[in-house]
Amino acid sequence: MIRGTVVGQVWSTRRIDGIPAGAFLEVEVDGSGSRLVAFDVLGSGVGEHVLVTQGSVAASWFTGTPPPVDALIIGSIDASG
DSSP: OOOEEEEEEEEEOOOTOOSSSOOEEEETTTTTTOOEEEEEEOOOOTTOEEOOOOOOOHHHHHSSSSSSOOEEEEEEEOOOO
16 A cells, blocks of 8 residues: 555546546655556545555456556545654
């Protein structure tokens, strides 16, 4: 699991069939400064701290034929301790 901060939205004018409702967000990985694009179904916004899962775990969350999504925001971090 990856901990990061949403730094922006990824806009697209077209999508392939099979990608469910949600948004693609740019997430900066805490501690490394690297960034990735993750699919979000929670409604996360810029500045939010989130948990991201990748690979087959992300794809298997979807029902039916999994869409070509390999990074999924699975949680919002309310506070760090």
